[in-house]
Amino acid sequence: MTALGLLHPGHSAEDDYPRIEQLLGSDIRVDLVRTDPGTDLAEDAHQGDALLRLGAPHRIAAAVERLRLSGAEAVVWASTSGSFGYGWEGAHDQVRTLATTAGMPASSTSFAFVHAARELGAARVAVGATYPREVAARFAEFLRAGGVEVTAVHSAGIATAAEAGALGEAEVLALARAADDAGAEAVLLPDTALHTVACVPALEKELGKPVLTANQVTVWEALRLTDRRVNAPGLGALFTREPIVQV
Structure with missing residues (x-):
């Protein structure tokens, strides 16, 4: 065990x-x-x-x-x-x-996001963040400091974790679609308050690339x-x- x-x-x-x-x-x-x-x-x-x-x-x-x-x-x-x-x-x-x-x-x-991107060989990623724009930008800066190129950042502008936690699968799919970028080798959804585990396969099928969730x-x-x-x-x-x- x-x-x-x-x-x-x-x-x-x-x-x-x-x-x-x-x-x-x-x-x-x-x-x-x-x-x-x-x-x-x-x-x-x-x-x-x-x-x-x-x-x-x-x-x-x-x-x-x-x-x-x-x-x-x-x-x-x-x-x-x-x-x-x-x-x-x-x-x-x-x-x-x-x-x-x-x-x-x-x-x-x-x-974990930096290590997981390396694991997948994804040197370029797009970010779909529930966070306000300035917080999403700080996550992108963190990824860049770890050697991961960020091709696009999409912010949903959600103010609290409680609001993010209330999003359903349809909203998560919409967030991933909005974040996706043609130059990205993977899409990252960084909020641990977001329910994503049940829909990871659907996200990857929809986008045709790996999706990393918190x-x-x-x-x-x-x-x-x-x-x-x-x-x-x-x-x-x-x-x-x-x-x-x-x-």
Whole structure:
């Protein structure tokens, strides 16, 4: 049994993770531990200052002990905006602190996107973000810092995670279509609040290219940290290709 630890900042789309666990269809357990966002982040706003507070070390560290007791072998901070909001270097510091505190390999969803794009050999990507335009632009900057070329960025301008979590499959498909760019080798949907796991195959069939979504890449990153590779076609191209990423 391989136990994967995920630190999650809220409630939106958390039901994607049991679905992923089921689709993996092997001896893998996905343990989700919720961090306390604090009363000042009750709406989980997609805004600069709120993103920094969301990913503050003391908020993450408070949940680590519960995760350690679960027997997790690796931990991923399952918040894209709560990691890229710190910038490339700041996100590295965040992950190093998490690894030291947890006593196990650690990463975050933002780095998962960079590693997953490399895994697929997708040097050029398009981004479909629920976030407001300025926050979406910061995610694109993060990808570029990781050596991934961003050919297009589409912003849905959604203010909170709760609103993003309420979107259905039709809206997710529309977001992916709006983001797609002819020069992109993959389309990225970065919000962990967005329900995407059930429709990844449909997204890839519609666009004719790999689609990377936040909850999907988060679990893949945890597997990568534990040196596990699982063939799970129901989770898209990322889970059906031979590994090429250099660790």
